[in-house]
Amino acid sequence: MTVTLIILALSAFFFVNGKIRSDVVALCALVLLILFNILTPEEALSGFSNSIVIMMIGLFVVGGAIFQTGLAKMISSKILKLAGDSELKLFILIMLVTAAIGAFVSNTGTVALMLPIVVSMAVSAKVSPSRYLMPLAFASSMGGMATLIGTPPNLVIQNALLGAGYEGLSFFSFTPVGIICVFVGIIVLIPLSKIFLVKKDEKKIEKKARNKSVKDLAYEYQIAQNLFRVGVKKNSLFCGKTLVELNITGKYNLTILEIRRESNTQNPFMKTIDQRLAGPDTALQEGDVLYVLGQFAQVEVLVGENHLDLLDTHTAEVSDKHVKQDVNFGEMGIAEVLLMPNSQLINRAVKDSGFREKYRVNVLGIQRGGKYILQDLKDEKMHSGDALLVQGTWQDIARLNEMQSEWVVVGQPLAEAAKVTLDHKAPVAAAIMLLMIVAMVFDSIPIPPVAAVIVAALLMVLTGCLRNVEDAYKTINWESIVLIAAMLPMSLALEKTGASSVISSGLVNSLGGFGPVILLAGIYFTTSLLTMFISNTATAVLLAPIAMQAAINTGVSPYPFLFAVTVAASMCFASPFSTPPNALVMSAGKYTFMDYVKVGLPLQIIMGIVMIFILPLLFPF
Known part of the structure; x- marks a missing residue:
């Protein structure tokens, strides 16, 4: 037991440290469990054949097809246009549409899809995009609570329940929780975003109603x-x-x-x-x-x-005319490109990025954490969440949109960003998605959920909703897959050695005497605190067996305790690094770490207090 706890503590330390990739840390922990004979090789590798892991792979492919066919973009942009010029309507619609999409596909992909649309809509409404982008990221996580497939922690607690012999959760068991999360989020974020997310200099931009034009970008990056x-x-x-x-x-x-x-x-x-x-x-x-x-x-x-x-600033390029030079790109355009968290360009130098060779665009500058890197760019290594200023023909810049798994083009002029292309495969993707959901919702259909997801993923490829199998593989976040597959056996090790019983007994002995509600609060805020430092998936995998054991020791239903784990793991807003969507909007919204604390921490605390009282009502002890 001691060795298992040491391995667990070391894993948590390196997850928090962040210098080693989380999937590598998980694999190292897995190997140690085998070497110390805590788990057999078969037990240690069981995570890679677990239905959760297989479902996640299929869901990444299905979600990627929904994005690539333009289906989600078409639906979301049309709904957002209903807001007109109303700032409040736009805010509420952004939250609702993002949450609705996030209920069925990954929250990172949802934010990548919505970013350029929201920036365009915000400028149209003459409002700073920074007011909407952080709520956008939060809404994607809230929406993930609405369905079984919305976020990995939901699948983790489903696995914990089935493994302990309890009845599994249905596809929409999470929906009431998701609706409450979105409702609380909207109520809390409307005033907080207005107070903290619109900076003084951006208020001036609102009044002037300036679009983020080519000249604005050139000025911003000191071109x-x-x-x-x-x-x-x-x-x-x-x-x-x-x-x-x-x-x-x-x-x-x-x-x-x-x-x-x-x-x-x-x-x-x-x-x-x-x-x-x-x-x-x-x-x-x-x-x-x-x-x-x-x-x-x-x-x-x-x-x-x-x-x-x-040439001086008054020498013309043709004839003997004399004109004042301005930054006039003409056929050449400039745009901002935001790197995705799992982009292959992370930690690669600009000169090795292939932007010029593959896409015929130049990288002119990098915005990172509110600072601009404009000199010695060729040797500068790119980081997750960096905003790159690129220059090329508008046609070549438009081609960058084909690589949504690598980056998001967010800084195009309004007319370019507002364009929505409806691919002819969008209806096919929609039909496949609906059939998958129907197969998972109705128990009368004799298809296991994991089989429904695999069939849907295969159909997306075979019907051409994804260009080829390589594109399907690119949509999968392999780091998340390996992390979950390698960490799932940790819960088995905790149970085999009695470590989970010791930890849960400690929680029960210290908090159980005050009643199940206080114990639930202890598990919720322990999970919430841990998620601020390590991924929500890893947190759910570690805390689910402990919450299960605590419920059993107390003699109450494990359902509210496991829901507390998944909600607390997903509703983490106080740090830009707690979830990929939070990090993704940081550069685009020009947020600082303190912006997340000012807006996210109150929301995280309020959400926790509400859930402690709501969960026992929805899932009685």
């Missing part, structure tokens, strides 16, 4: 202050050479954004300037105007060493 025009002279060393041969980024730490070249057309009604992205194979010519991003000192060195012409 204008660091953008210079350089002309290629007749006898310049650049003439006839490609950008890959010149290696300007490597030598001078500068970025060539685009090349403007006088067009050969003689038609006076046609444009006289060709704009082209500065690709590696682009050969420079005399008269080309290069748009160079970087420090002025480095630009001077570039100009001096290569016999170039540093």
Whole structure:
């Protein structure tokens, strides 16, 4: 028992520390349980064949298809338009629509889907998007409480009940709890978001009703202050050479954004300037105007060493006209891209990102924690939640939307962000989703829930709702899958060694004398506190057997205690790092850690107090 508790404590420590990936920590704990003969290899690996794990894999695929076909985007954007110009209506609709989607697909995917839509709608309503993005993240977690498949902790307590010989929960057993969570969330967040989430400088933006245009983004990332025009002279060393041969980024730490070249057309009604992205194979010519991003000192060195012409702000690019230069991207656009928590770009340098090679876009800057990284970008490693400013043609920027599992394009101009594309496979995806739910809801249909999910996932691939099997695999968050599969046997180890009995007995002895409600409160807030430091899934896996044993020792029903575990594990709002949705909106909303404390902590406490009184009413002791 002592060894098991030490392994458990070490696992919790490394989960909190965060320097080692949570799935690696879980696998290490699993190996230790085998090496110390606490579990047999068969018992230790049983988690990987557990129906919960298989269901989660299938649900990731189904959710990915719902997003890729544009079905969820179409429904949510049409509903949100009902708000019109009403700030309060928009707030309530965002919460309700997000919660409704979050009831059936992953909360991270829900936030990724809703982010660009909400930003667009907020700007239309002349309100700062920061007021809506944190409630958006919270609503996705609240919605997950409404169905059996809404969030992994729900499946964890279902597994705990079935494993102990109790009757399992139905698909909509969670719905009353989810509805109450959403209702409490709306009531509490309406005033808190108004007070704490709209900053003073953003209130000015509201009054001016400014859209987040290309010029706004250029100003925000200080592009204008660091953008210079350089002309290629007749006898310049650049003439006839490609950008890959010149290696300007490597030598001078500068970025060539685009090349403007006088067009050969003689038609006076046609444009006289060709704009082209500065690709590696682009050969420079005399008269080309290069748009160079970087420090002025480095630009001077570039100009001096290569016999170039540093153009002043009044020199026109064509003819002898003189105009004042402005940041005018024309056919070239700029947009913000927010990295997803499980993106393959995490911890990779910008130069290795493949943005230029695969998508023909440049990375101009990184927003991280309210700060802007604009220099030495090529060697800068990207972090989860970073907002990247990218530049390229509008067509290439639109192509970035194809990789929703990797990033979310949130900073496009209003007209671009508001576009909704309805794929012809959306009705097929909707039909498959509904059939899966029907099979899981009605006991008269002789299909086990895990089989219904697997069939739905296969149909999504076979009917073309996902482009191919590789796309299906990309939708799966393998870190979460391995974490759950490796941690589920920990509960078995706790039971085999008697550790869960010791811990639950301690809870019962200290709190049980005050009645089951106080014991329920102790389990709820213990889970709530632990979830602030480790993932909600890991917390649920660790606390579910303890809550079960505590209920048995007290002689009461385990249902309210297990519901306390899943609700407390999912309703964690006081930290940006407690759930992926919280972290995902941090950069987009320009939130600080204290913003989550000011808004999330009161909500988390109020939600806990409400649940302690509501759960025994819904699921009597």
